[in-house]
Amino acid sequence: MHERERHRIILAEVAEKPVATVSHLVELLGASEATIRRDISFLHKVGKLKKVRGGAESLHPPTTTSLAGRPFAISQTINAKAKRLVAREAAALCEEGESIIIGGGSTAYMMAEYLKNRQLHVMTNSFVIADYLLKHSKCSVTLPGGKVYREQNLILSPFPEDGSASFYAAKMFFGAQGVGALGVMETDPQIVQGTTRLLRQAEQRVLLVDSSKFAQRSSLIVCPLTQLDIVITDAGVDAKTQKLIEDTGCRLVIARADAASG
Numbered sequence: 439m440h441e442r443e444r445h446r447i448i449l450a451e452v453a454e455k456p457v458a459t460v461s462h463l464v465e466l467l468g469a470s471e472a473t474i475r476r477d478i479s480f481l482h483k484v485g486k487l488k489k490v491r492g493g494a495e496s497l498h499p500p501t502t503t504s505l506a507g508r509p510f511a512i513s514q515t516i517n518a519k520a521k522r523l524v525a526r527e528a529a530a531l532c533e534e535g536e537s538i539i540i541g542g543g544s545t546a547y548m549m550a551e552y553l554k555n556r557q558l559h560v561m562t563n564s565f566v567i568a569d570y571l572l573k574h575s576k577c578s579v580t581l582p583g584g585k586v587y588r589e590q591n592l593i594l595s596p597f598p599e600d601g602s603a604s605f606y607a608a609k610m611f612f613g614a615q616g617v618g619a620l621g622v623m624e625t626d627p628q629i630v631q632g633t634t635r636l637l638r639q640a641e642q643r644v645l646l647v648d649s650s651k652f653a654q655r656s657s658l659i660v661c662p663l664t665q666l667d668i669v670i671t672d673a674g675v676d677a678k679t680q681k682l683i684e685d686t687g688c689r690l691v692i693a694r695a696d697a698a699s700g
Contacts (some may be wrong), residue, residue, distance in 0.1 A: 541612030
């Protein structure tokens with residue numbers, strides 16, 4: 439990853455956490471500890487963040503209410519190759535003329551790119567997915583009611599009724615912040631609420647996650663693994679995680695580069 443891109447991701451992480459630790463940034467960026475410490479020192483020197491013991495913190499903590507979680511623009515750049523493979527497998531599950539729901543997130547957005555030549559009925563709470571499908575596909579697009587959160591490009595409502603309860607979907611495709619034995623996890627209560635509403639409207643629930651998400655955890659559970667029908671991930675998933683998923687009765691689909699290019 440280019441130095442400028444690392445700096446952009448570090449600043450985004452610092453903006454959403456009290457302290458972004460060196461260990462967290464090493465894992466996130468796949469860079470050495472020495473590289474991350476050098477990046478933090480540089481950004482501290484040029485006045486972009488404050489260097490603290492073990493990590494870095496923001497110079498200007500946010501003063502407005504926003505969703506917890508990484509901005510969409512940053513998420514797009516992380517594990518992009520694996521996400522694209524997962525997205526391609528997800529799009530292959532869609533049947534012509536079908537009604538589907540697509541949740542927010544960067545992997546789901548990449549799925550939309552593979553639906554350009556399809557004609558589907560799509561509900562999505564992702565502003566960017568709706569915009570892409572309207573401009574580049576023949577899909578009909580339905581949006582729930584709510585507020586647009588710019589950084590995550592999500593449409594979410596704090597009220598009980600957002601219009602989604604009248605939409606039927608054969609399948610719902612959605613991502614997550616993390617996945618573990620207790621289930622699918624997210625960072626913000628409003629994201630959990632919005633995702634849960636949409637899950638109720640689908641016959642099949644399809645989780646789209648690159649393999650790094652199985653090592654990540656968050657404080658909020660969207661649903662247990664037993665409520666999923668299909669999990670799509672990349673070839674980086676380890677044997678222990680594969681067994682965990684399959685033991686719950688989920689169908690596990692591993693997206694591979696050779697399959698995507700064939």
